[in-house]
Amino acid sequence: MKKKLLISFFSLTLWFLLFNEEDIKASGIVNPDQMYTYEQMEKDLHKLVERYPNLMELHVIGESVYKRKLYAISVGKGTPTIFVNGSHHAREWMTTTLNMYYIEKYAETYYGKQYLDKYNIRQLLNDTTIWFVPMVNPDGVTLQQKGLSAFPSTSHASLKQINNGSTNFTSWKANGRGVDLNRQYDALWSAIPANPGKPSYMNYKGPAPYSEPEAQAIRDFTIKIDPEVAIAYHSSGKIIYWNFLQTGSIYSRDHVYANQMASLTGYNLVYPKRITSGGGYTDWFVSHFKRPGYTPEIGNYPGQRHLPLSEFTTVWKENRLVPAHAATMAIDLYKKRFGLLGLPIPLIKDGEPVTTDVPAQIINGKTFVPLRFFSEQMGATIKWEQTKKRVTLIRDKTQLILSVGNKHGAINGTAKIWGEAPVEVNGRVLVPIRTISESFGVTIFWDAKTNTVHF
16 A cells, blocks of 8 residues: 555656646747747747846837837846847848847746856846847848748839849848848948949948948947947857957957857857958947957858758757856956946944945045945935936935936936946945035045045
8 A cells, every 4th residue: 555655656746747847848938949030029028028027128229121120128137238139130040049048048047046057147137237139130030031921012023133033032131121231330341342232132231331220220229238248149150250350458358258158159269360341240349349249150051041940959058158158258347347346445434334235445546435325324315217227316405316337417407427427336336425425515535544434
């Protein structure tokens, strides 16, 4: 009897475990084992934000030539940002699948087991924000996947002409009017070779940089989120482009990070002997921001067509840690950029030392103090807007508005430009002493002899 009960209990336990595993698997939103369309992405994005509202935000950052929405979604809560995008080129739509799978799996890990290999995803997403634009080129992807039937009949003749008279769009890379979006960025644009000079299924750079609405939207969005690292996914060849006119210490820094990414993915780094043209997104990012930008080419070369679905398992295995590692890079770069490797300074109140979770610090030669602590000491009310990284303080008849990383603010509705921008350290906003003392007329000062802040 005991033996039968034991067998039954074991069978029930095994069934329960298997049931839960299947139940969890079935609850997944992003299915990589399919031709991943714009419509499917749109549905999945809304489902993901609905499931993870405290971790994600969904924005429309522009429209394509045929008025399809360009979506950007954030994952994380920190100030340093990373930008990952996919499908600049139509036939490379598996990069969209990879972006979407990142979004879901990183959120699952954040709320679940927390770690992905050695990376603490929960901590990284608390400390950074990863922005994704999974499909930069929705018109091109839709044309490559579905053909003319997905477009107005008035456009069929022109699209067919651009495609050399063919109704087979398998090789299509361009956007909806025959412009290669990864030849649209203003980085040695005039020198781009192999330009056909007219709309084509591939390689036409357009009449001018940013002539296309998709490239305009990505440029403007990049400037807005100010990322520390940018990663533009393409296919194929299992290589990483990383070098565009960097020199000196910037070259050395970017090369170190590139080698780390190569080790993670198993991909080879590309070392061009001579750079004579650009136009690519990361070409522009590297030259404009002077920060690391990487273009991984996923999968084995399949010819002038999309990667087969069978490639995705390997692609995921090779790339699954890339955003996590980019987050660690972003934290390091952000701290160095803002001088946040500062010297802690003791706080003294009425002659007695006080303790805060984040100390006052000397940053770039200026003394910064924790904003929330001092607002509480002054009896001020404080409102924090996470999406805008903006804080509003009200004390008596004075209202102060500040934004992390921005020298522009306001006092009682009047614009004000400060000498130093507020910064975020370990989830806390620090502001220069001068900002607090001038705004509210309180006495806070740094004693250089004792290296202490008194109030």
